Amino acid sequence: MKTVLILGAAGQISSFLIPQLLKQTDFNVKLYAHNASSRLTISDPNRETLIDGDFNDHDTLNQAMDGVDAVYLNEMRDITSVKNIIEAMDANHVRQFIGATVLGIEDEVKGAFGHWNTSMIESSIIKRKATAKAIEDSDLTYTLLRLAWLYNKDGNTNYELTQSDEPFGGTQVTRQAVAQLIVDILSDNSRKFARKSLGVNEPNTNWDKPSFY
Template identity: 55%
Template sequence: MKILILGAVGQIAHMLKSELLNKTSHSTVLYARNGHKRLTLIDKSREEIFDGDFKDKDKLIDAMKDVDLVYINDMGDDKSTKTIINAMNDAGVRRVIAASVLGIYDEVPGAFGEWNKRMIGGIPRMQSQIESARLLEKSKLDYTLLRLTWLYNENRNTKYMITHKGEPFVGAQVTRQAVTQLIMDIIEEKSDKYFQTSLGVSEPNTDWAKPSFY
């Protein structure tokens, strides 16, 4: 399988690349602004770099040649999301996993929901996240949307739990390592169980009023 990682300099994207190289035979296309300056190839036979912007449709189409799956590391700009979807349609690529944030459906209840709204509910990027999710869900792509709770790093902590669209979101935090593991699990899933799904992603037993690191 050939996987295009959009936003390849991000922390989760970097972890995902490493996991793919170390644990699978898949190849990767790493796409980022100034990618050749900011990224280092470990296995040139299985990796390639594209310098590009998410709004550059022609460059995106070039990067999608022979790609089986696209991972979008950031959906905070709905104009970019629209361009990516259009490029995928033109390139004939259907499978996409996209990282978003919790709260886009006003699905976070209780004290944590109120805290989350105070922290990010009013920022412009939240509206872009909402619109990006709407665009993806309206598309004809085989998408998996990941609504990530508050992120932190902890080596070897790959525990995650999932809630589905329409269910209350539970969990105040999750490690980037756990999110990476979930993405790997979705990539390796042989069935279509994750197609056209929107998944809330958190760490078990973190049903708190705010993350532990705040």
């Protein structure tokens, strides 16, 4: 049975991912977050484990990796944290990594939307180019998710994917759809997502900016 470590388990995408993993799979989940015990509630104690820690807590991070088959990182903002995670995964022979990052890190967002996106999150793009490179330079079996602008809509799990050599496909995507994609990646045994950086957007949203702006 697969065990998944969710780093940043109190994040918004994680809040949709956790129940979907419990519902759609038989995986065990470790929920790692700062002050996890006060911010998160376990619904299935037989399958969920809470871990209090941050990404600079080397001992706790290493202990969390014990028995883990895959890691999902909810936020790839900080280069030191990402390097610590890579080191802990290597030390514990954990190979599969899924990381949520932002659109624009491959200069793949074109046209009016590309200009708008850069004007809104240029500093975030610069930081996440560095963290993505650290993952891509590692020997992890990674899948990077370059996410369109995020919003919530129950029941909307529609997503489409673009590859690294393709223009980004749309302006927005629901967190529910991203959670479903992560479940799909973790459940896939064909390795079609391995060593890939994927653009993630909702179909038919190729606009100049997201609908909620």
